[in-house]
Amino acid sequence: MSLRVSVLVPPTAAGSRSLLASLDRQSLPAAEFEVLIGDDERDAGLTARLEDLVAHRTNVTRVPVPAGADAAATLLDRASGEYVAAVPPDRVLTPDALALLGARADSTGAEVCLGLTGRAGQRPAALPDGPEQLTGPAGGLRRRATATAEQVAADLAGSDTTTAGAASVATTLCFVDGPAPEHRTPPEAAGSVRARTTGVQWGDGVLDLVLKLSEPAEDVQVSLYSDRYGVEWPLSGVQVDGDTVTLRIDPGAVPGPGALPDGLWWPSVRIDGGEPVLVRARPNKTHGASVRERTVVSFSRNKRLGIDVGAHAHQPIRQLVPADTTIVEDSRGSLLTSRLTNLDLAPGSRRTGELRLGTMPVVAWLEHDGTEPVLRAWVSGLAGESPLFTRFAPTSFAPTGARLVIDGVGTMTVAEAPRRRRGARRARAAAAAAASTPTPVEATPGKARRLAGRALRSVRG
Structure with a gap:
C-alpha cells in the first residue's frame, strides 16, 4: 500500500496533545500516512x-531539527x-x-x-453566500514533488495557503484553528x-x-453556528x-456540509442584514431528541436554543411524567413503561441504555410501540424512594x-421528584460551614473565679 500523505509538524507544535489526538482519529488508514514531528531537542522531557x-505508533517519526536549521526544509x-500537509501550531x-x-x-x-478551516470561538464576519465559499484561513495538501521549502514554511506559520488554481474541499470542515472555548453560550x-421559539418538534x-x-x-436569514469550530x-x-x-x-443533510460534525450548534437569525441573534427558548418547551443513526438533542442554555449533535453533552430524556408512567407486575417482574413526548424514534427500532434507581443502574430501552x-x-x-436517572447517550446520567x-x-x-428550592444548595453549604466552626466553651462561674484568682496570685508572686 503506497504512502499517501506526510503530515509535517513543526517543533513549535510538537507538544500539542490535541493535534496528535486528531491525527489518531483520522479515517485514512494509518498505513497510508506518516507523521513527521520536528524536535529541536531543547526540552528533554518532550523528547x-x-x-x-x-515506540507505540508505527507511522510516527521524531525528526531532530538542529539549532539554526530550517524546520520546513x-x-x-x-x-x-x-x-505533504504542513500543520501549524494550534491547528487540529x-x-x-x-x-x-x-x-x-x-x-x-x-x-x-x-x-x-474554522477559527474556534470566532463567528465568521459574514454569512457565506453559499457552501462553495471558503471562509477564514485555509489549510490543505501540497503535492510533494512540486512543494518548496518556502511554501511549507509559510504553511507551518499558519499563512493562508489559498493560491490561484487550487482545488478545494469547501463543503466539509477539515481544520480548526485555536483551542475550543469552554462550554458557553455564544455571544450575540x-x-x-428578537426571535423566540413557539414550536420545537422532532x-x-x-x-x-x-x-x-x-x-x-421580510429579509430573514437563519443559520447554524458552531462556537467549537468557528463555522x-x-x-x-x-x-x-x-x-x-x-x-x-x-x-444529517445541511446544505453544503451535509451531515453536521458532532458538537453544539446554535440556530442564529439575521434580520434585514443585521447582526446575528440567537433564538430564545424555554427549557421545558425546547428539549427533545431524534434517536437514529446519531442521537441529536435540542436544548436550552441561558434561554437560548441549541442543538447537540451526537448528544455528547445532553441526554435524550429530560423528564418522565408520572401520569404517563405505569408499572405492571407479572411473573417476570415489574415492568416500568413511560410514554415520551418530542422523542423521534423510527417505528420498530429499539435503543438500549440505562435507568438508574438511586445508585443502582438497570438495563432500559427505548422502543416504538407502534403508536409512540x-x-x-x-x-x-x-421499600423506600429512589430518584430516577437515565442515560441513552455518551454523556453522564441525567435526572x-x-x-x-x-x-x-x-x-x-x-x-x-421534590423540587429544589432556590438557594437550597447555598443554605446547605452555609449550614455545613457553621457546623464545622468550633463553638467556644463557656466557663462556669465557679471555675471562672478560680482561674482569675490563680492568675492574680501568679502576678503578685
Whole structure:
C-alpha cells in the first residue's frame, strides 16, 4: 500500500496533545500516512515523550531539527508521501480531513488542495453566500514533488495557503484553528429585534421550528453556528410570514456540509442584514431528541436554543411524567413503561441504555410501540424512594424529575421528584460551614473565679 500523505509538524507544535489526538482519529488508514514531528531537542522531557510516542505508533517519526536549521526544509526532506500537509501550531484536523483532501487532489490533479478551516470561538464576519465559499484561513495538501521549502514554511506559520488554481474541499470542515472555548453560550449582538421559539418538534430525524419575531420582517436569514469550530452555515427553505418564521433542520443533510460534525450548534437569525441573534427558548418547551443513526438533542442554555449533535453533552430524556408512567407486575417482574413526548424514534427500532434507581443502574430501552415512543425497564427494590436517572447517550446520567416509590407491601408507583428550592444548595453549604466552626466553651462561674484568682496570685508572686 503506497504512502499517501506526510503530515509535517513543526517543533513549535510538537507538544500539542490535541493535534496528535486528531491525527489518531483520522479515517485514512494509518498505513497510508506518516507523521513527521520536528524536535529541536531543547526540552528533554518532550523528547522523551516523543520517543515513547514513536515506540507505540508505527507511522510516527521524531525528526531532530538542529539549532539554526530550517524546520520546513528538514521535514520536507524526510517526507516520502505523495502529498505533504504542513500543520501549524494550534491547528487540529477533523477525522476525515486527510482522506477527503487526498481524494480531491487525486481527482483534480491540482498541486494544492484546500480544506475549509474554522477559527474556534470566532463567528465568521459574514454569512457565506453559499457552501462553495471558503471562509477564514485555509489549510490543505501540497503535492510533494512540486512543494518548496518556502511554501511549507509559510504553511507551518499558519499563512493562508489559498493560491490561484487550487482545488478545494469547501463543503466539509477539515481544520480548526485555536483551542475550543469552554462550554458557553455564544455571544450575540444586542439588537432591537428578537426571535423566540413557539414550536420545537422532532420527527423523521428532522427538527421543525416555528419562530416568532418581535416585529414583522421580510429579509430573514437563519443559520447554524458552531462556537467549537468557528463555522457558520446558512439554512435553506426558510419561510417568512410577517413575524412568523418556519424552517426545518436536518442534522444529517445541511446544505453544503451535509451531515453536521458532532458538537453544539446554535440556530442564529439575521434580520434585514443585521447582526446575528440567537433564538430564545424555554427549557421545558425546547428539549427533545431524534434517536437514529446519531442521537441529536435540542436544548436550552441561558434561554437560548441549541442543538447537540451526537448528544455528547445532553441526554435524550429530560423528564418522565408520572401520569404517563405505569408499572405492571407479572411473573417476570415489574415492568416500568413511560410514554415520551418530542422523542423521534423510527417505528420498530429499539435503543438500549440505562435507568438508574438511586445508585443502582438497570438495563432500559427505548422502543416504538407502534403508536409512540416509550421507555421500558424492569425495576425492583426495597421499600423506600429512589430518584430516577437515565442515560441513552455518551454523556453522564441525567435526572428525570421523577422517583420510584415502593411502599411497605411492595407496591410500586412513580411520583414527581421534590423540587429544589432556590438557594437550597447555598443554605446547605452555609449550614455545613457553621457546623464545622468550633463553638467556644463557656466557663462556669465557679471555675471562672478560680482561674482569675490563680492568675492574680501568679502576678503578685
